[in-house]
Amino acid sequence: MVYEALDFYDIDSLLTEEERMVRDMVRDWVEDRVLPNIEDACRDGVFPDEWRAEIGEMGILGAPLKGYGCPGLSYIAYGLICQELERGDSGVRSFASVQGSLAMYPIWDFGSEEQKEKYLPGMAKGDLVGCFGLTEPDYGSNPGDMITRAEDKGDHFLLNGAKMWITNGTIADLAIVWAKLEGDIRGFIVEKGDEGFSAPEMKGKHSLKASVTSELVFQDCKIPKDRMLPSVKGLRGPFSCLNNARFGISWGAVGAAQSCFNSAREYALSRIQFGHPIASFQLVQNKLSWMLREITKGQLLAYHIGKKKDDGSWIPEQISLAKMNNVDMALEIARMSRDIHGANGILDEYPVMRHMANLESVKTYEGTHDIHNLILGRHITGIQSFTREP
Amino acid sequence: MGVAVLLKQVPDTTAKISISGGKVDESSIAKWAISPYDEYALESAIQLKESGFGDVVAITCGPSRAAKCLTEAAAVGADRLIHILTESTLDSIQVQSLLSASVKETGCDLVMCGKQAADTNSGSTGPGLASTLGFSFVGGVTRVSVNGGLASATRLGPSGLEEVEVGGPCVFTFDKGESELRRPNVRGIMMAKKKPIDSLSPEDLGVNGTNSLVIIKDHSSPPEKQPGQKFIGSESIPEVVEKLREEANVI
Ligand SMILES: Cc1cc2nc3c(=O)[nH]c(=O)nc-3n(C[C@H](O)[C@H](O)[C@H](O)COP(=O)(O)OP(=O)(O)OC[C@H]3O[C@@H](n4cnc5c(N)ncnc54)[C@H](O)[C@@H]3O)c2cc1C
Numbered sequence: 001m002v003y004e005a006l007d008f009y010d011i012d013s014l015l016t017e018e019e020r021m022v023r024d025m026v027r028d029w030v031e032d033r034v035l036p037n038i039e040d041a042c043r044d045g046v047f048p049d050e051w052r053a054e055i056g057e058m059g060i061l062g063a064p065l066k067g068y069g070c071p072g073l074s075y076i077a078y079g080l081i082c083q084e085l086e087r088g089d090s091g092v093r094s095f096a097s098v099q100g101s102l103a104m105y106p107i108w109d110f111g112s113e114e115q116k117e118k119y120l121p122g123m124a125k126g127d128l129v130g131c132f133g134l135t136e137p138d139y140g141s142n143p144g145d146m147i148t149r150a151e152d153k154g155d156h157f158l159l160n161g162a163k164m165w166i167t168n169g170t171i172a173d174l175a176i177v178w179a180k181l182e183g184d185i186r187g188f189i190v191e192k193g194d195e196g197f198s199a200p201e202m203k204g205k206h207s208l209k210a211s212v213t214s215e216l217v218f219q220d221c222k223i224p225k226d227r228m229l230p231s232v233k234g235l236r237g238p239f240s241c242l243n244n245a246r247f248g249i250s251w252g253a254v255g256a257a258q259s260c261f262n263s264a265r266e267y268a269l270s271r272i273q274f275g276h277p278i279a280s281f282q283l284v285q286n287k288l289s290w291m292l293r294e295i296t297k298g299q300l301l302a303y304h305i306g307k308k309k310d311d312g313s314w315i316p317e318q319i320s321l322a323k324m325n326n327v328d329m330a331l332e333i334a335r336m337s338r339d340i341h342g343a344n345g346i347l348d349e350y351p352v353m354r355h356m357a358n359l360e361s362v363k364t365y366e367g368t369h370d371i372h373n374l375i376l377g378r379h380i381t382g383i384q385s386f387t388r389e390p
Numbered sequence: 391m392g393v394a395v396l397l398k399q400v401p402d403t404t405a406k407i408s409i410s411g412g413k414v415d416e417s418s419i420a421k422w423a424i425s426p427y428d429e430y431a432l433e434s435a436i437q438l439k440e441s442g443f444g445d446v447v448a449i450t451c452g453p454s455r456a457a458k459c460l461t462e463a464a465a466v467g468a469d470r471l472i473h474i475l476t477e478s479t480l481d482s483i484q485v486q487s488l489l490s491a492s493v494k495e496t497g498c499d500l501v502m503c504g505k506q507a508a509d510t511n512s513g514s515t516g517p518g519l520a521s522t523l524g525f526s527f528v529g530g531v532t533r534v535s536v537n538g539g540l541a542s543a544t545r546l547g548p549s550g551l552e553e554v555e556v557g558g559p560c561v562f563t564f565d566k567g568e569s570e571l572r573r574p575n576v577r578g579i580m581m582a583k584k585k586p587i588d589s590l591s592p593e594d595l596g597v598n599g600t601n602s603l604v605i606i607k608d609h610s611s612p613p614e615k616q617p618g619q620k621f622i623g624s625e626s627i628p629e630v631v632e633k634l635r636e637e638a639n640v641i
Contacts (some may be wrong), residue, residue, distance in 0.1 A: 001404075002406070025574050025575070
């Protein structure tokens with residue numbers, strides 16, 4: 001049956017024709033290519049290479065970036081792309097988020113002209129895959145204390161250290177690596193095949209199984225001098241990438257929640273217990289109405305922050321709120337939907353358990369739920385509570 | 391030179407249809423789409439263009455919502471878009487006279503469309519148009535190529551796959567073919583949005599509103615499908631065999 005995405009407040013009517021067409025294109029692709037194959041991809045723990053190529057052909061990577069072969073779409077369109085991809089699977093949205101917001105964006109904003117021309121057109125087409133190395137084994141929420149170091153050796157840089165939990169790492173042609181050079185955090189472009197660089201895959205995930213997660217290891221990794229991103233220094237570099245990716249996640253979470261809601265509604269209407277569809281029981285209706293309410297609020301948050309991204313009037317704390325709220329609501333809806341499906345909810349015939357497991361990662365990455373609480377807490381009180389030192 | 395492709399907007403084949411007062415309740419339809427066989431015609435027309443043949447002119451006849459299928463066609467490569475704007479339901483003859491008037495206006499002498507529309511299933515547009523225009527007609531094709539002045543088409547005929555060669559103007563109707571339908575991409579969508587749609591009224595085309603000679607007298611829904619039956623365990627094998635033989639007549 002045709003997929004009817006929940007849109008209780010008619011957000012659709014606020015979109016431009018172009019935004020709707022892009023949304024429908026991605027929605028059709030997800031229906032045709034992702035939904036029939038996602039369970040196999042999860043079982044095999046792979047991100048199918050055809051998906052990379054087809055996402056590239058659609059021309060949606062780096063959606064809001066302009067020039068250098070990038071699409072130049074609105075932030076609303078970028079949000080819709082994330083929503084539709086994540087309605088399929090958070091792993092597919094992760095691929096696009098990392099490529100666009102975490103790898104293309106820093107080159108586009110902080111790269112030299114040569115770097116932009118060298119990498120962006122191929123990345124926009126999906127011919128070159130990028131990854132983003134910030135998290136380390138000992139530094140997750142607190143990346144400022146990272147250990148990875150770069151040394152200026154006159155005619156080259158030498159990188160030493162390790163990154164962990166890096167999406168797309170093993171399949172990436174290039175990595176944006178954040179490392180300290182004389183005490184300052186700087187961004188470096190490390191290419192696959194660079195001496196002293198390896199990216200072994202991390203196995204055994206119960207979540208985001210169709211997404212590749214890797215370590216990045218640098219042992220006297222030698223890279224040419226022109227691989228440093230010239231125009232950013234300090235945590236502002238990685239954090240500005242994260243702002244864009246978090247924005248996309250606030251929409252993506254809506255997609256996952258819409259998928260769980262639809263499945264719960266259909267199931268509740270067809271499942272008969274005590275002689276009646278379970279949808280006719282007040283407790284089940286209460287759950288469905290709660291889902292409708294939370295998704296609708298999440299959509300309005302996402303849409304509004306999208307408009308603010310488009311007109312430039314946003315602040316990072318507003319994105320924190322949208323990411324935190326929407327992932328939280330999506331996870332709760334996935335759990336509730338799983339409950340409505342009874343035992344069937346644990347089967348791979350329904351998308352809910354997969355979304356639920358995926359959303360656990362989404363809750364943690366791009367700033368954990370509580371780190372966003374702390375960001376808002378600092379905004380409200382003016383007092384930072386990340387660390388006990390003044 | 392060029393190919394005119396006729397596109398009809400129909401309810402998506404997976405959309406739920408509800409009937410009220412003997413008519414499809416359009417407001418209940420969640421998704422409209424280009425009729426599937428027309429999509430094969432469009433794909434073939436774009437392939438022809440890529441092989442060096444002229445422009446693709448996409449034509450639709452229908453209410454204002456139908457403009458969407460023209461923009462979708464432009465997103466995958468249609469060059470010119472014509473919308474014959476009609477708000478009332480027309481019979482086949484009326485549709486054919488409007489379409490043939492617009493094909494004449496474009497000067498195209500190849501016309502492609504689906505072998506039938508997914509909603510009405512009547513299959514009259516292609517042959518009817520060929521007769522109004524005085525063009526040749528080849529039905530149920532899966533591929534068309536043009537070499538010199540000759541068009542050749544592949545179709546499933548009584549002797550297997552037939553290669554049919556036609557000289558001169560022709561209408562081809564399409565069956566589901568082997569070719570994979572192309573997806574739009576962002577670049578196509580951005581260009582499509584800028585492409586103007588020539589919106590024409592029947593009067594613009596010199597076709598006067600004749601009264602429909604066909605009316606639907608009665609209508610009934612097909613019988614509900616019988617629910618399936620479940621058989622569990624090896625003891626039910628004889629019963630299943632018996633039913634397959636006597637009721638389903640498959641063994
Ligand atoms: C599937 C997956 C993909 C990922 N992809 C990438 C990637 O591509 N690139 C990348 O760089 N990273 C990536 N990450 C890493 C992710 O960003 C980190 O896991 C995240 O920042 C949290 O770090 P951590 O896991 O070390 O948890 P920790 O920082 O150790 O946090 C553990 C818990 O402590 C809480 N906590 C920490 N500090 C405080 C505090 N001050 N006050 C209160 N509570 C606190 C946290 O909220 C959390 O609940 C990925 C992670 C996953 C799971």
